[in-house]
Amino acid sequence: MNINKFKSNFSTRATFRGLIAIVIFVAIWEFGARSQDLIGYRMPFIGLIPPPTAVLETWADLVVDVSYWQSWYMSFLRVFTGFIMAMIVGIPLGLYMAINRTFYGIAFPSFEILRPIPPLAWVPASIIFWPTQEMSIAFVTFLGAFYTIVINVLGGAKSINRQYVQAAQSMGASQADIFRRIVLPATLPSIVVGSAVGMGITWEVVVAAEMISGGGSGGAGGGLGFFIWSSYVGGSYEQIIVGMISIGIAGFISSELLRKLGGRFTPWLKTR
């Protein structure tokens, strides 16, 4: 009980500190951005960007604009399509590579040669070989999460304490049972970590892919990446910042969702 109380005290204090830091950051930003008017000297870098108050004003206009939310929706859709596909393909692939030596020998070298290729380097090629713009963006986001998930699952499944498997064997467990009730749960923490890292990369990739490919169907269907790009082209610097912060928030929401979900699947880790 006391520990919990201490923990919650600690977390409110930590939250408080975090809030203070954000307030100070915004204050410095506001001051720096208005430095030309306030002290007659334009501060380097920070003096060139719009102040937070102006950004908030623009944001207030955008919040009631359907096309802004359309951008959110499109990016989320792409991130989750790519991410879920990466999990569907990546988790079994990683597990199978970990338990089957022959398959590992066949698949791992090719995998390791393809892995260092940045997902964005795939953009032109995927535009060529996927029939629609949308599919090529989905494919590139898929790649962003795919490699990380596979590597984490493979590493996690390979580093299972040998004694767990031996203990199960000596209790007369079948191979299938060992896989289902030992290998799989033992790998779950790595799956969760791999997914969290993969999710981060997916957001990086989707934004860049939307910028490069002109946002799929373009316009309102362009997603947050295209939103930033078109704001830049259109010269609305406030909107660029709104777009950047939106992506930050979107990424945070995705990670938080994943953390919560991951915690549900690995309840024994919370007891430490």
Added chain:
Amino acid sequence: MSTEPSTPKKSNEIVATNVSKTFGAGPFSKEVIKDCSFTIESGKLTVMIGPSGCGKSSLIQLIAGFDHATSGQITIGGEPITGPGKDRLVLFQESALFPWMTTWDNVMYGPRARGEDAEKSAEQAEFLLKKVGLEAFRDKYPAQLSGGMQRRAELARAMINKPEVMILDEPFRGLDHMSKELMWEYYASLYEEDRNTNFFVTTDIDEAIFLADRLLIMTNLPTSTRSVIEIDIPRPRNIEDMADNERANDIKTEVMTLLHEEAMKSFSGGSKAAADFLEAYTKRVG
């Protein structure tokens, strides 16, 4: 007191005959077990003691069937051991409780894996958890249990499978002295209840003498059987009495002398573990 294997009387006697195990090949190969022969008599608690870092854990891997001998043979009830089986259950040095399962699910793992009657197994699990004093902790994860509780949970998980032979690889290592002595008494009373075949490996002389019916003393690397001592101290034994027991002290001196000789051998080979042992030995025997 011969180290030669005798003819098996009961079905679960384990006999090792001229077992050798070499890891690697060529100039980098390392011989861990050499010409090792011994018998684990059925219905007895056989304790194996040897300098740390000798091939005891490798021997366990062979008896459990997780690994194969380079030469020689190990049989159980006259049948050669070819792989792991539920007739031999291993309790490892570190807890091998599955961290993702509650105490209850851990204990129930064996029966569920073999598809045994759920109701009967649950009854058994309930009984065993009560016996090891963990009925209040059935829904806790291993990380929520103390070291001693983990070991008891593991004993329950092993016993529910009614193994013919229990193999314990330094199971109480790493516990503090108090819990260790409690576990000795606890484990001894469990053994005395059903007198199954038990094979217990340790580096702790007090532990070995307190628990053993028969004591196998191993040589340094490569491991073979150095000597066998029958510990004829009546059961149940009491830890406090053991210190004053003349027979126990005689055995202790004998075992220490033998282990000392083994340590000297590897000391000349520059082993850190041997140096540690020698220091402890001079303090004790003077």
